[in-house]
Amino acid sequence: GAVVSQHPSRVICKSGTSVKIECRSLDFQATTMFWYRQFPKQSLMLMATSNEGSKATYEQGVEKDKFLINHASLTLSTLTVTSAHPEDSSFYICSARDQRGWRQGDHEQYFGPGTRLTVT
Amino acid sequence: DQQVKQNSPSLSVQEGRISILNCDYTNSMFDYFLWYKKYPAEGPTFLISISSIKDKNEDGRFTVFLNKSAKHLSLHIVPSQPGDSAVYFCAATFYNQGGKLIFGQGTELSVKP
Numbered sequence: 001g002a003v004v005s006q007h008p009s010r011v012i013c014k015s016g017t018s019v020k021i022e023c024r025s026l027d028f029q030a031t032t033m034f035w036y037r038q039f040p041k042q043s044l045m046l047m048a049t050s051n052e053g054s055k056a057t058y059e060q061g062v063e064k065d066k067f068l069i070n071h072a073s074l075t076l077s078t079l080t081v082t083s084a085h086p087e088d089s090s091f092y093i094c095s096a097r098d099q100r101g102w103r104q105g106d107h108e109q110y111f112g113p114g115t116r117l118t119v120t
Numbered sequence: 121d122q123q124v125k126q127n128s129p130s131l132s133v134q135e136g137r138i139s140i141l142n143c144d145y146t147n148s149m150f151d152y153f154l155w156y157k158k159y160p161a162e163g164p165t166f167l168i169s170i171s172s173i174k175d176k177n178e179d180g181r182f183t184v185f186l187n188k189s190a191k192h193l194s195l196h197i198v199p200s201q202p203g204d205s206a207v208y209f210c211a212a213t214f215y216n217q218g219g220k221l222i223f224g225q226g227t228e229l230s231v232k233p
Contacts, residue, residue: 032219034220041129044223108154109166111163111166114161
């Protein structure tokens with residue numbers, strides 16, 4: 001159980017275009033999902049918290065108009081990188097928290113496999 | 121401001137021996153800590169966690185120790201196996217802030233046969 005998928009796993013796009021990344025919890029409901037970004041040899045940096053049915057909460061320094069997040073259902077959150085530039089090239093990872101587990105005091109988050117974005 | 125720090129970027133251990141990965145934090149309000157294992161181009165996999173009200177949690181070959189006074193936690197892997205070779209991240213969170221995880225920089229563990 002507790003499987004999180006991401007699609008696509010790898011995408012190459014041209015500068016100025018937009019890219020959408022999907023994050024799905026496959027066997028549990030997630031009222032909250034998180035989006036992270038990882039640069040090579042560095043830590044995972046939280047970009048935003050995605051809440052089902054409400055606006056995402058962005059971390060300081062993350063442009064909400066550039067990284068659009070939609071959490072339309074209890075199993076799907078999407079991250080859209082708008083007008084992508086080469087500096088947006090990175091590894092994007094989502095995670096989801098099991099709604100039932102959280103109420104039981106389980107703090108685990110389950111991570112997707114990540115999406116490698118390359119902007120040329 | 122790096123609230124969670126893993127000061128050793130890499131660690132090399134012989135198969136069968138103990139691996140000890142360390143993590144320090146600065147915020148005494150953290151109330152839950154987690155360890156994740158990560159392979160290149162993959163998402164992190166949860167390993168083990170510990171609440172701030174405990175000082176030890178054990179799961180098979182993995183044991184996490186928490187020293188709140190020193191704001192330090194460590195992950196012990198005994199015995200180490202070549203398949204344990206990966207990057208290990210420690211993370212901390214606040215229960216009442218929606219579960220945001222704050223990660224350390226990671227330590228790359230290499231277990232040699």
